Amino acid sequence: VVLVIxxxxxxxxxxxxESPPRPGAGRAGVGVLAEDVFDSGREVxxxxxxxxxxxxxRLSAVAVALGPGSFTGLRVGVSYGLGLALGLTLxxxxxxxxxxxxxxxxxxxxxxxxxxxxRVYWLAPGSEQPGQxxxxxxxxxxxxxxxxxxxxAAAVEGAGVRLLTEEELDxxxxxxxxxxxxxxxxxxGRVALRYMHSFATPG
Amino acid sequence: xxTTTLPDVEPTPTVTTxxxxxxxxxxxxxxxxxxxxxxLLLTGELGAGKTAFVRGLARGMGVHADVMSxxxxxxxxxxxxxxxxxxxxxxxNEPDEQADLGLxxxxxxxxxxxxxGERLEPPPGARTxxxxxxxxxxxxxxxxxxxxxxxxxx
Numbered sequence: 001v002v003l004v005i006x007x008x009x010x011x012x013x014x015x016x017x018e019s020p021p022r023p024g025a026g027r028a029g030v031g032v033l034a035e036d037v038f039d040s041g042r043e044v045x046x047x048x049x050x051x052x053x054x055x056x057x058r059l060s061a062v063a064v065a066l067g068p069g070s071f072t073g074l075r076v077g078v079s080y081g082l083g084l085a086l087g088l089t090l091x092x093x094x095x096x097x098x099x100x101x102x103x104x105x106x107x108x109x110x111x112x113x114x115x116x117x118x119r120v121y122w123l124a125p126g127s128e129q130p131g132q133x134x135x136x137x138x139x140x141x142x143x144x145x146x147x148x149x150x151x152x153a154a155a156v157e158g159a160g161v162r163l164l165t166e167e168e169l170d171x172x173x174x175x176x177x178x179x180x181x182x183x184x185x186x187x188x189g190r191v192a193l194r195y196m197h198s199f200a201t202p203g
Numbered sequence: 204x205x206t207t208t209l210p211d212v213e214p215t216p217t218v219t220t221x222x223x224x225x226x227x228x229x230x231x232x233x234x235x236x237x238x239x240x241x242x243l244l245l246t247g248e249l250g251a252g253k254t255a256f257v258r259g260l261a262r263g264m265g266v267h268a269d270v271m272s273x274x275x276x277x278x279x280x281x282x283x284x285x286x287x288x289x290x291x292x293x294x295x296n297e298p299d300e301q302a303d304l305g306l307x308x309x310x311x312x313x314x315x316x317x318x319x320g321e322r323l324e325p326p327p328g329a330r331t332x333x334x335x336x337x338x339x340x341x342x343x344x345x346x347x348x349x350x351x352x353x354x355x356x357x
Contacts, residue, residue, distance in 0.1 A: 071305030116307035117240070117328065134328070198326035199306050 001033060001054055002061045003084070004176040005046070007077030008069025008097035009113045011147035012044060013037045015173035016053045017180060019060050025177050032173030040073050046080045056088060063093040063180050065100055067194035068121040068130060069113045074193050086188055093183040095176065096194065098123035098130055101146045103175035105164055110139060112146025118155060120148070121196060132196050135159040145169060217347045218357035219339065226252040226336070227259035229346050229357060233332070234263020236355070237314045239285065242306075242329045244320025247336030252344055253318045256336065257289050260316055272318075278304055286313025292322045 004015040015035040018025065025031035034053045038044070050056075064081035067074045085092035098121060102111030108125035115121045121132045124139045131137070135155040138144065143162040146153075157163055220226045233243070237260065245253045258270040266281045273279040273291045281287045288309040309315050310329065317323055325331045333350040348355060 071308040116311045117326075119307075197305075197307055200324040200326075 001058055002063055002093075002180055003050060003054065003059050003081075004063045004065075004095070004173070004180065005050075005077045005081045006065035006095070006097060006100055006172070006176075007040060007044065007046075007073040008065045008067055009073070009101075009147040010040055010149045010152075011037055012040045012073065012077065013172040014046075014049055014053055015171075015176050017173060017177050021177065021181060025181070026174070028170045028174045030174075031177050032171065035171055035173040037172055040070065044076060046077065050080075050084075056084065059084070059088060059090055061085075061091045061093055063095055063176065063183055064191075065097040066094045066192070067097050067113075068115070068132070068196045069097045070116070071195065071197075074195065078191060078193060082188065082191055092186045092188065092191070093180060094186045094191070095179050095183050096123075097121075099179055100172070100175050103178045104169040104172065105143070105145050106168070106170065108142050109164060110142050110144040110161070112138075112144050112148060112156065114146070114148050114152055115196070115198075117198075118152055119198070120146070120152060120156065130194075130196070132198065135161070216351075216356050217345055220252075220344045220346060222342050223252055223255045226255045226344055226346070227262070230256035230259025230261075231263035232259075232357065233334075233355070234260040237264055237285070239313050240310050240330050241314045241332060242310060242325055243314070243316040243332045243334060244323060244325070245316065245318050245334050245336065246321045246349075247344075248338065251336040251338055253336060256334065256346075257316045257318070260314075261287050261289075264314065278309075280309075288313065288315045290315060290317040292317060292319040295319075295322065 002017040002019045006013045016033040018031040021031050062081045062085040064078045097113050098111035111123045113121045115132050123130045125142050136159045138161050143164050145164045247253050254272045261270045265284045268281050273289050279289045335347040335349045337345045
């Protein structure tokens, strides 16, 4: 089974996926053994939550969301995933946090992740280049999906971008299952976070 | 950064201090009015008193821990009562190393004070306060608010 870890945004998630995937994996709920979605915070006990999903000995791979997203959150989740993979000698797979969110939608949608200071990272449907900025700068052609803080979500809707409701979305595990099959395998020693920031160096 | 070309509050408010303790006291006055999201960029040569200023800033914010220069750690975080992140860019070599500081997130969590702040271009929308510390002679310093929201003064 594959353990998926995403600690990039205002909510975090773990999922346990069947491996190898059975036919039909990627359809809502197919191949998803368990998932755990929780608020990101200072004391996110990933080992305890992961152990509640599966005994480490059952794992055959670990998949981590590489970002973009929370500076601290990404370090916590990716470090834990890397440690598990290293310790158990398992393949480590990399996922995009924006792709995970967009994959939760059943129709084309813009994936969103909290970027700090009220800003968001986004990935528009069909685009490969993520953006970052104020909610007012979001592309408005498609509805959006993301785990945002309440104030950020309100600003996104205030900018005229509809946020899909949980009822309109598939679960985290289903979205991850759609992406894991073609996720690149990472070198333990070369795990690069997809971190974007808004500060620059003059000159 | 040529601070003379930055958008100043006119006339540029300055204060002159005659000792390190007075520089600290000036920092303390700004610390008392600091709030989450404030980005203080400090400019001044080695020995100008940037760390002393931040020590005062911390005291004004109610931080009880001892403030030391973060030169070798890049960032020291004092979580309480309002989080102060004390950043030193002196040893920052590559521009990309800034990505390893997480400044956006630190601003969400509290106040950020940056030594060698002229090496940083703050993003639009950040509440930026630029403090320039100039050595007049010996222990005498001139502190200048080169950029600040209108309500800020010494």
